[in-house]
Amino acid sequence: MDIHFFKTFQSPQFSFFGKEKSVIGIDMGASSVKLVQVRLAEERATLETYGELATGPYAGKSVGQSVRLSSEKTTEALVDLIRETGATAKDAVVAMPLRHSFVTTVEIPRISNEDIKNIMQYEARRYIPIPLSEVVMDWWEVPDFGLDEEGTVASPAKTSTQVILAAVPKDILEKYKHIVAGAFLAVASFEIEVFSSIRSILGRERAGVLMVDFGATSTKIALLDQGIIRANHSIEKGLQDITVALSESLGIGFERAELLKREVGLSNRAEHQEIMKVINPLIDFLLIEIERFVVGYTRKHKGTVSKILITGGGALMRGLSDYMVKKFGVEVLIGSPFMRLEYPAFFQPVLKETGPSFSVAVGLALRGLK
Numbered sequence: 001m002d003i004h005f006f007k008t009f010q011s012p013q014f015s016f017f018g019k020e021k022s023v024i025g026i027d028m029g030a031s032s033v034k035l036v037q038v039r040l041a042e043e044r045a046t047l048e049t050y051g052e053l054a055t056g057p058y059a060g061k062s063v064g065q066s067v068r069l070s071s072e073k074t075t076e077a078l079v080d081l082i083r084e085t086g087a088t089a090k091d092a093v094v095a096m097p098l099r100h101s102f103v104t105t106v107e108i109p110r111i112s113n114e115d116i117k118n119i120m121q122y123e124a125r126r127y128i129p130i131p132l133s134e135v136v137m138d139w140w141e142v143p144d145f146g147l148d149e150e151g152t153v154a155s156p157a158k159t160s161t162q163v164i165l166a167a168v169p170k171d172i173l174e175k176y177k178h179i180v181a182g183a184f185l186a187v188a189s190f191e192i193e194v195f196s197s198i199r200s201i202l203g204r205e206r207a208g209v210l211m212v213d214f215g216a217t218s219t220k221i222a223l224l225d226q227g228i229i230r231a232n233h234s235i236e237k238g239l240q241d242i243t244v245a246l247s248e249s250l251g252i253g254f255e256r257a258e259l260l261k262r263e264v265g266l267s268n269r270a271e272h273q274e275i276m277k278v279i280n281p282l283i284d285f286l287l288i289e290i291e292r293f294v295v296g297y298t299r300k301h302k303g304t305v306s307k308i309l310i311t312g313g314g315a316l317m318r319g320l321s322d323y324m325v326k327k328f329g330v331e332v333l334i335g336s337p338f339m340r341l342e343y344p345a346f347f348q349p350v351l352k353e354t355g356p357s358f359s360v361a362v363g364l365a366l367r368g369l370k
Contacts, residue, residue: 022048022089025364030066031055031216033077036361037087038341040369047343051085053077062254066216066240071175075182082183092185093364094176095193098220098234102128102167110161128167135167142228166192188368194222194232196363197311201335207306210294214314216240219286223297233293239314242282249278265318287327311335315356337362
């Protein structure tokens with residue numbers, strides 16, 4: 001059982017010599033389960049089916065509400081989703097939530113490849129808060145092609161190097177494997193969700209890019225340079241907090257509040273001011289936290305952010321990207337993961353609208369084709 005994490009973006013390159021292969025990407029989030037099935041045909045990744053199923057009703061809650069389902073209920077939802085989408089592939093790449101994972105960048109002395117395993121075992125004990133015998137680890141040395149402190153090309157003679165360290169508890173992996181097996185699927189591999197999103201929405205940008213995944217219960221941030229993740233952070237606040245606040249403030253049901261959040265969003269219209277009084281402070285809190293993370297990183301590493309990519313279900317909130325442009329003063333784009341796939345042209349409008357929610361699932365499926 002392996003966990004692989006994203007290293008550097010490349011356009012998907014496949015070499016199955018004309019053989020066809022289908023694979024499913026599965027993203028089990030806090031408020032829904034998402035599935036994307038793709039097929040490799042003539043070295044092209046083609047969308048076969050996709051779908052999303054809210055998990056709230058499986059716990060007696062409303063559609064869109066976050067819930068913690070038992071393994072049995074999660075399997076039930078996954079089976080229902082497979083049936084509704086008509087998915088037929090039996091190999092699945094499964095997302096590992098960032099909240100159950102550990103990802104950090106470690107600076108170590110520049111050493112030979114033979115010695116890096118030993119030193120990473122030592123370093124991991126300093127950073128991972130549980131015994132190493134209870135986790136699955138992976139690491140990768142970051143290429144040193146940036147600028148040094150004097151602004152010149154970094155020299156290979158530098159005495160230290162950065163290594164990305166990732167770890168996931170074995171019991172969490174076993175839990176997810178059991179859930180997927182109950183749906184009669186085989187886990188081809190696991191991948192920490194942030195790396196799946198990067199694969200599906202990042203282009204060939206080489207300057208600093210900030211990716212923000214607005215989820216229901218958390219907001220994930222990843223800072224990339226030269227296409228490689230340099231730092232990441234998770235804020236334990238998501239856009240479902242806005243839905244709950246609207247429901248309580250306006251005295252309306254959860255589903256109505258969710259609809260207002262998406263359709264009204266960050267409006268400047270006078271008739272929406274009562275809604276804005278609820279939404280704006282919560283959005284501003286998240287953006288302040290994001291700014292604090294970016295400033296801390298860029299000051300320490302003398303980097304810059306030239307573009308922001310937003311994804312996740314929360315990215316669909318009306319006006320959010322424009323609001324972030326005013327806040328950060330850089331280009332803000334909504335991720336379009338389905339652009340990595342071939343599909344009939346008439347699907348484009350709906351895939352563009354729903355795309356940000358499926359960035360993890362698409363990235364997982366693409367990984368499964370490699």
